[in-house]
Amino acid sequence: MKARVVFFGLLAALGVALATAHGLRADSLLRADTAPVVVINIDNTIDAGMAHHVQRAVDEAIANGARALLVVLKTNGGVVDDANDIRDALGRSGIPTIAFVQERAWSAGALIALACDKIYMAPGSSIGAAEPIPSTPKTISAIHAEFVSLAESHHRNPQIAAGMTDPAVVIPGLKAKGQIISLSPAQAMKYHFIDGIANTNVAALALAGIQNPRLQFAEPTMGERIAQFVADPVVSGLLLTIGFLGLLIEMQTLHLVAGVIGIAALALFFGAHIVAGFSTWLVLVLFAVGVLALLFELHVVPGHGVSGIIGMLLIFASIVLAFGLTIFIGLLTTALSLILAVAIFFLALRWLPESAFMRRLAFAGAQSVVEGYTAAPNLSGLEGATGIAESFLRPAGVATINGTRYQVQTDGEFIPAQTRILVKRVEGSKIFVTRA
Secondary structure: OHHHHHHHHHHHHHHHHHHHHHHHHHHHHHHHHHOEEEEEEEOOOEOHHHHHHHHHHHHHHHHOOOOEEEEEEEEOOEOHHHHHHHHHHHHHOOOOEEEEEEEEEEOHHHHHHHOOOEEEEOOOOEEEOOOOOOOOHHHHHHHHHHHHHHHHHOOOOHHHHHHOOOOOOOEOOOEOOOOOOEEOHHHHHHOOOOOEEOOOHHHHHHHOOOOOOEEEEOOOOHHHHHHHHHOOHHHHHHHHHHHHHHHHHHHHHOOOHHHHHHHHHHHHHHHHHHHOOOOOHHHHHHHHHHHHHHHHHHHOOOOOOHHHHHHHHHHHHHHHHOOOOOHHHHHHHHHHHHHHHHHHHHHHHHHOOOOHHHHHHHOOOOOOOOOOOOOOOOOHHHOOOEEEEOOOEOOEEEEEEOOEEEEEEOOOOOEOOOOEEEEEEEEOOEEEEEEO
8 A cells, every 4th residue: 555655656746747847848948939039230331330239239139038149241341350349249149140141241241251150141142352451461361360260160161261361362163363252142052151042031040940030120229320320431521620620710719609519520529439339438538638738728828839739639649549440540531631621711711701700710819790890991090009909819810909990910929819919010901010
């Protein structure tokens, strides 16, 4: 009797254990089936902004227990360092990664595709064309090694990967010396470089063994969209031109309006580059110190020069550093923007001399809009008269002489505002002054 009780007790315990195990397996399978597949679109230039977006998407995928990461590629390439950041983020995720080349994966895009566990291509797409720029022996060697290592780690043909980066590689029947490989889907399948051809991302997931996926698209935030747009070198150049032009006008007029516009344009430039991941707040601090040094020169010790030069150097350095690792692009964009701003400033002064606004820029840093001035036909009677400099004379500006405001200039001497001046001579309508 006792043996029978023990037997049935063991049988019941075994049944409970089996049921529990079955329930756990079912629950695990249910969670696996319902876990999302996070879709990350790389459909633009690969830069620090794109790397920032992908890293954020990967972190969210990890937090949400994603089943897989589907990287959809439609890119001509970009900065290799930023592609490496994306590759590292995908590799650290611990989540299966699937690349779907929807249109093209060139240059840095090919590197990201090779970093994924599986690669599928859509009909009409292409992959490759990854010769580095500049194509120096050092950069070619580094990218060559990177592509070969990724190909080997995912059991792909390393010679094909090398041929995408190095023009010296020769592959009989596919690549002659001096060429760079780009593969169509059929060619990539023939050389066992990809895992399949699919028309859609869902079809690619099905080939990878993921049926009926619950897709979760990693969309860039509004801030990231704005940052990526503004961080484009062309847009950045326009903002820098506006910023420099505003500062130039402010240094001449001291009306604050131009200065506010200029600083706002530069603030948008810096903010976008920070959000996009190009730079840090340290660069913005460097810019702020430069602006303070420039304001100190304009309003506290005008004409001293040292603080103004330091301020301009700090502003210039902060702008270049804001471009991140692309120092060459930063230098080129900054230099072109500065040249364009200076050219616009001086051309406007020359071509629009009759404009009241341009007269104010050229001469009247503190001229009254209401009262203004009227140039007398003969001002020789002012010689020897004294007055007050209403604006900085650097060397031109506005002064009040005998109760009337006039455009005046010095022989090169800098005279701060509110300084007593003496009329040295009059040449036609030009009044030359010096310190009283």
